[in-house]
Amino acid sequence: MSTLDLDALIDDPGTRIIVTCGSGGVGKTTTAAALGLRAAERGRKVVVLTIDPARRLAQSLGLTELDNTPRAVADADPANGGRLDAMMLDMKRTFDEVVLAHATPEKAEQILANPFYVALSSSFAGTQEYMAMEKLGQLHKQAERTGDWDLIVVDTPPSRSALDFLDAPERLASLLEGRFLRLLLAPARGPLRLMSAGVNLAMSVMNKVLGAQVLTDVQTFAAAFDTLFGGFRERADQTVALLREPHTAFLVVASPQNDALREASYFTERLREEQMPLAGVVLNRVTTTHVPDLSAEQSMAAAEKLETAGKSELTAAVLRLHADKMQQVVSDRKRADRFRRGHRAIATVDVPALPDDVHDLTGLRTIGDLLTA
C-alpha cells in the first residue's frame, strides 16, 4: 500500500495524458481541473477536456460558451512557463466534424440531414463516450503536431457505469459495421444471398411496424455511412492503443461510499485486463475532523450528560455535531482502509472533504494542494 504521488506524476515529462474516471458524483471533473491547473502552474503546457462540468466550475475555467475548441484559462499563473487551456465537449459537433472530415461534401450533407444520424449523434447512449475519446485523439494529434500542449487531462462522461467510455467506441463501431447494416446495404449480394429469406422477412416486418419511410431512412443512413465504416473502426482502435501507451495515466476517483468503491474496484480490474496504465486511486471527499482525539462515543456521552444536567445547550449541540462527524470519519476510514487492503498493489491518496463547493481557481488550487499533500 503506497501513497499516490501526483506531483511526481504531473511533473514527469513522460506523462502526456491523464484520464480521470470513476462513478458519477465523486468529483472527477473537479479533480481533472485541479490537476490540470496545478500541472500548468508548475510549468506544463496543459489542455483540460471536460465533459459536463458544474456551471460555476465551468465559469471559473472561462468555459462560458460551448464551441468545442480549447480556450486559454486567463487566470492560470504562467510564472513557471506553463499554460492552461480548457474546453467542454460538444458531442454532436464533434460527430459532425468527423463526418465532414471523412465523407465527400455531398455525402456529408446527406448524412447530417438523415433523421437516424441526428438521433445517433445527439442522443445515442454511447455517443458522448465515443466523442470524448475521439476528441482526445484529435487533441493528442494536435499536440504532437504543433507542440501546443505537453499534457492532456481528460475527464470521462458521467455514465451509469464507469466502464462505458471504454466500451462505447467498440460498441458503436461494431454497430455501424454490423451484419444488419450490411444486409440493408446489399440484401441480395454475394454470400449473403443465402440469408435473404430471413432478410426479406425482417424487411417486411420492419415495413409493417415502422412504416416504409423509416426503413428508407435507415437504408439511406446505412448507405451514406458506408464510406465511413473503415474510418470508425480504425479510429476506435487508435484511441484504445493511445490509452495503452505508457505515457497515459489513469486516475480512478472514488468517494469512500460503498457504491463508489465497488465501482472503483471493478474499474481498476478492468484497466488491468485491458493493460491500461493505472496511476492510482484518488479517495475523494474523505470526512476529516479538527478534533481527532475525541471519539464519537465520548462526545455523545458528554452531550447527554450536559443535557441531563441542563447545562450549556450550546456545548451539548457542538458535541453532538462532533459525534456525528466522528461517526462519519470512522466509517469513511474503515471503508477506505478496506479498499486499500483489498488492493495492496494500488497507490492511493485521500482528499479531505471541503465544506463548500469548488467554483473558482482558488478552490481548484486548494484541491490541488490536498491532492498532493
Place this chain on the structure above:
Amino acid sequence: MVTGKGGTGKTTVAAAMALALADQGKRILLVEVEGRQGLAQLFDVPPLPYVERRIAVGPAGGEVFALAVDAEAALLEYLDMYYHLGRAGKALDKVGAVDFVTTIAPGLRDVLLTGKVYEATRRKSHGRLAYDAVVLDAPPTGRIGPFLNVNQEVAGLAKVGPIRNQADAIMGMLRSDVTRVHLVTLLEEMPVQETLDAVEQLEQLDLRIGSIVVNMVRNSPLDDDALALAVKEKLPAVELTRGLRAAGFTATKNMVAALTKEARDHAVRVGLERENRDRIDALGKKVTEVALLPDGIDHGALFDLAEELRS
C-alpha cells in the same frame, strides 16, 4: 415516474414509494429500465428477469412486484402481441435488426420502454386493473426530458405508422392526470441545478410534476443563532470552555478552537444547503424531505423510508 441526478438515491426513493403505496390488498409494479439491476441489489435478490415477480410486501400489507424492462425483449413481445409475429420477430433478432433499431434510435428504444409501462398500467386481470399503481425508476434528470417526450423523439423518425400511433397513445397517458413525475435531489449544487432544469423541461412538455424529494437531509443540532455565530467562527469560547469542563473535559484552548472550526465548517455547509433549499422552494412544488440514514441503505432501512414517505 421517479427521476434524479445519479447518486441522489432515485432508485431507493422509487422503491420506497412503491412500498409506501402498497396498502392492504393493493398491487404495485416497480419497474426499472436501465439494465442496472438496481432493484435486485436494493432488495437483495438475484438479478431480475423480464418477468414481473413479487419482490416484497409493503409495510401496510400490499404486494410490490418488480420488473426489469429490456428494450429488445419488449420489442419482441410487442411484435408478438400486436402482430403475432413470433417467428418473424426471431428472424429480426437474428439478423441484428432488433439490436440495431433499439440502439441506433434511442427514441424507438424509449417508446419500447415506456410502452411496457403503458401496457402494465392499463392491463386488466380478473375484471380489474392488474396494478393499482406503477412506479418507474426512470432515467436520470439529464435524460428524463427526451425519455418521456416519446412523441417528439419518434416523430423525428416516423411521421406515420403503427410505431407513431403507439407513441401518441403513450404520450397521452404520460400527459394525463394518472401520471406524476417526482424528482429526487440532494441539497448540493449540481443535483439542484439539474432538478431545476428538468422541471422546466418537463413542464414545457406538459408533464405533471408530483413532488421534489429532498433526500438525505441532516438536521443541524445547532439552532439558527448558534449557526450564525458558528459560520463566523465566533461561538462564545467562554461558554464552550465552561460547558466542556462541566462535561468532564480539561477543555484546552486548542480543543475549544478545534471544535469551533468544526462548527464553522458545518455552518458553511448548512448555509449552502439552505441556499439550495431556497432554490427548490422557489419552484413552488410540493417538497418532501427524507432524512439521511446514517448506516446507509439496506432492506430494513428501505421500509423505514417507506414509512416516512407514507406519513
